[in-house]
Amino acid sequence: MAVELLANKKVLIVGATGGIGAEATKMIKNSQGNVFITGRDQEKLKKVAKANKIPDDQVFTMEVTDPESVQKVADQIHSKxxxxxxLVNAAGVGYLKKFEQIEYEQMSRVIDINLKGAFLVMQAFLPPMKESKKGMIINIPGVLGRAPMAAAAAYAASKYGLNGMVKSLREELKRTEIRLSNLYLGGVDSEFWDDIDMPVNRDKFITAQEAGRAVWFMCQQPTSGVVSEMVIQPFNHQVI
Structure with a gap:
């Protein structure tokens, strides 16, 4: 059934070089989706493309904080x-610091990637969906996009903003069949934690594969329904 629902569907995965994006890419491609991928790191992008046999003309280096870069990729894809x-937006950056230790430049970077980046991507790829009045957009605000945590002021600000933006856009699109889904993941064992100075037990976290499977599941919903929101957390620290 999953193969039938995704067969030949044109799926763009933004942030395909991250753990969640890479796993989602593999599962969607294995379900015969026609996958396009983007990422900032060209070498990592090539590896994901090679592993999943994605044609070179469906692989794009893109910087989500750069309006020209995003629009250029959108134009290239829409020409094909x-x-x-x-549209799966799996691009994002993690940042956890106590409030008084947050650096302005880092705060700006988190907002630029997690919030403004999502804005640029949706704005670039939404017009053809609006013209046909159909499509699906999946964002990943994460649990910190709806529940607070100490030392997460900067990150939560970006994700709460994303949550609010998607919900507002949903109101604009409710006379269409464009479906918007938010995936709230908590505690994923991914590169998010590589540079985080905080004692955590990553062995008990959700795996990137499980997170990718959640994206894959949301993609295969029939047009008669939509998963508006999904929350997945490690059982040992469920908060919402």
Missing amino acids: VSQIDI
Whole structure:
């Protein structure tokens, strides 16, 4: 059934070089999706493309904080296909620091990638969806986009903003069949934690594969329904 629902669907995965994006790419491609991928790191992007046999002309280096970069990729993709059926925004950056230790430059970077980046990507790929009045957009605000945590002021600000932006956009699009989904993940064992100075037990976290499977599941919903929100957390620190 999953193969039938995703077969030949044009799916764009933004941030395909991250743990969640890479796993989602693999599962969607294995379900016969017609996958396009983007990422900032060209070498990592090539590895993901090679591992999943994605053609070179469907692989794009893109900087989500750069309006020209995003629009250029959108134009290139739309010159090949009329529209993307499913847009998965898996790009993001992690940052956890006590409030008084947050540096302004880092605060700006988190907002630029997690919030403004999502804005630029959706704005670039939404017009053809609006014209056809159909499509799907999946964002990943994470649990910290709806529940507070100490030392997460900067990160939560970016993700709460994303949550609010998506919900507002949903109101604009409710006369169409464009479906917007938010995936709230908590405690994923991914590169998010590589540079975080905080004692955590990553052995008890959700795996990147499980997170990717959640994205894959959301992608395969029939047009008669939509998973508006999904929350997945490690059982040992469930908060919402």
